[in-house]
Amino acid sequence: MRMLLIEDDPTIAHELALRWQQRGWQLQAVATLAAARGATAVPGLFDLVLLDRGLPDGDGLDLLAELRRGDTDTPVLVLTARDQVADRVQGLRQGADDYLVKPFDAEELEARVEGLLRRTIKTPDRRLSFGDLHWLGDEGRACLGEQTLELSPREFEVLGLLVRRAPRLLPKRALIEALAARNLEINDSAAEVYISRLRRRLTGSDVQIRTLRGFGYLLALDGRVTGQPAGDET
Numbered sequence: 663m664r665m666l667l668i669e670d671d672p673t674i675a676h677e678l679a680l681r682w683q684q685r686g687w688q689l690q691a692v693a694t695l696a697a698a699r700g701a702t703a704v705p706g707l708f709d710l711v712l713l714d715r716g717l718p719d720g721d722g723l724d725l726l727a728e729l730r731r732g733d734t735d736t737p738v739l740v741l742t743a744r745d746q747v748a749d750r751v752q753g754l755r756q757g758a759d760d761y762l763v764k765p766f767d768a769e770e771l772e773a774r775v776e777g778l779l780r781r782t783i784k785t786p787d788r789r790l791s792f793g794d795l796h797w798l799g800d801e802g803r804a805c806l807g808e809q810t811l812e813l814s815p816r817e818f819e820v821l822g823l824l825v826r827r828a829p830r831l832l833p834k835r836a837l838i839e840a841l842a843a844r845n846l847e848i849n850d851s852a853a854e855v856y857i858s859r860l861r862r863r864l865t866g867s868d869v870q871i872r873t874l875r876g877f878g879y880l881l882a883l884d885g886r887v888t889g890q891p892a893g894d895e896t
């Protein structure tokens with residue numbers, strides 16, 4: 663299980679990381695909304711998100727609203743010191759799956775986390791399409807029209823990340839971190855190699871991989887990209 667904790671109290675982050683290590687749950691902790699936006703740029707990387715409301719750069723509920731526009735599946739448990747009914751209702755209305763008031767008992771939190779994980783049978787990677795390209799996560803293959811693409815497992819994962827974000831930008835850093843989260847460690851230059859191989863495989867279709875130099879990559883349908891593509895460079 664991979665959890666994301668968005669919480670600016672280092673004690674909570676530290677205690678949970680220690681406890682959960684023993685259960686075999688991986689916890690990635692970030693302390694600001696800005697860092698959380700980076701960590702959640704690619705949907706589906708975490709099995710569950712724990713979200714504090716009072717963060718140094720804003721209210722966690724603002725992030726929740728943004729998250730829910732692109733990802734309706736990942737369960738989100740809101741942690742907060744606010745215990746007013748109106749605050750709870752607001753959180754749940756904005757897409758939180760559960761709510762826990764601080765200070766909380768770690769065992770109660772774990773019971774709630776287990777409950778959420780049971781309810782949300784992790785959605786298998788969905789079947790995603792963009793133009794002629796179909797990425798069939800449940801079958802472990804991708805095709806252009808009817809034609810199955812010959813892809814290595816890493817190419818398949820990279821393509822899946824691009825399709826999930828399409829037509830938005832996939833930051834290069836998010837690509838590398840997303841692969842690391844799946845135990846597919848790659849470095850900067852390897853990422854470029856995979857992108858350029860995928861670009862070749864998509865040649866002749868209506869889908870192109872564009873590079874926004876210094877930022878990352880995006881899938882574009884012919885003629886619909888905005889921004890400055892960098893041609894064939896990776």
Ligand code: CA
Nearest residue numbers: 670714716717
């Ligand atoms: Ca806080």
